[in-house]
Amino acid sequence: xxxxxxxxxxxxxxxxxxxxxxxxxxxxxxxxELRNAMVFTDNGDxxxxxVTLLNTSPTARTVKFQYESLGSDKTITIxxxxxxxxxxxxxxxxxxxxxxxxxxxxGTLLKVYVQYGSATxxxxxxxxxxxxxxxxATLLPSPVPTIDSTPVPTGDPTLVPTxxxxxxxxxxxxxxxxxxxxxxxxxxxRGRAQDHASMRYPRPRTVTSATxxxxxxxxxxxxxxxxxSSVLVSPK
Numbered sequence: 001x002x003x004x005x006x007x008x009x010x011x012x013x014x015x016x017x018x019x020x021x022x023x024x025x026x027x028x029x030x031x032x033e034l035r036n037a038m039v040f041t042d043n044g045d046x047x048x049x050x051v052t053l054l055n056t057s058p059t060a061r062t063v064k065f066q067y068e069s070l071g072s073d074k075t076i077t078i079x080x081x082x083x084x085x086x087x088x089x090x091x092x093x094x095x096x097x098x099x100x101x102x103x104x105x106x107g108t109l110l111k112v113y114v115q116y117g118s119a120t121x122x123x124x125x126x127x128x129x130x131x132x133x134x135x136x137a138t139l140l141p142s143p144v145p146t147i148d149s150t151p152v153p154t155g156d157p158t159l160v161p162t163x164x165x166x167x168x169x170x171x172x173x174x175x176x177x178x179x180x181x182x183x184x185x186x187x188x189x190r191g192r193a194q195d196h197a198s199m200r201y202p203r204p205r206t207v208t209s210a211t212x213x214x215x216x217x218x219x220x221x222x223x224x225x226x227x228x229s230s231v232l233v234s235p236k
Contacts, residue, residue, distance in 0.1 A: 030119035031057035092138030
């Protein structure tokens with residue numbers, strides 16, 4: 001007769017129990033499952049939350065993580081699509097969920113409160129780690145780039161005209177006489193035809209006019225020349 005022990009009928013089966021295979025913490029809040037949540041920091045102040053969110057509902061959720069920062073509560077949000085999955089800081093290429101002023105050194109626990117919509121929230125503690133292990137070296141918080149607001153000049157500066165006029169020197173305003181027109185400056189805008197005509201009919205150098213009774217005489221008497229011109233000609 002062979003006898004067998006029956007202790008397996010009353011002992012718990014550990015293979016049916018859920019546990020975290022990594023260093024993180026896992027829990028469920030409503031229809032959202034949080035998996036392997038950890039916090040990474042190298043100075044005990046700025047940190048990165050590493051977590052995977054699984055939404056078992058067809059409705060999108062915005063999950064809130066509340067923690068204590070420098071003595072007051074601070075909240076970050078992580079959206080997750082309906083029946084979707086969102087990862088934050090689980091690998092070096094993931095988008096990070098940054099925490100500030102946590103005041104926790106590696107090896108301690110950070111208390112967080114997780115909630116979304118009207119669902120009942122849950123408070124739990126997340127382990128705080130550093131990047132000393134090779135698999136965690138790329139999960140430390142990356143600094144947020146700052147934008148320099150100082151404008152950088154490009155190209156040559158643009159000259160802005162002013163209302164003040166630059167005075168013109170006296171020698172630039174005075175123009176020399178035109179000797180071709182008998183000492184009189186030629187008016188602008190006249191063409192070559194008038195220049196050619198002035199060469200055929202030179203202007204008089206000495207002009208005299210009659211005044212007195214000659215200027216008020218009858219029209220028949222005024223048919224004579226009223227203007228007399230004398231031109232000096234060099235003897236040949």
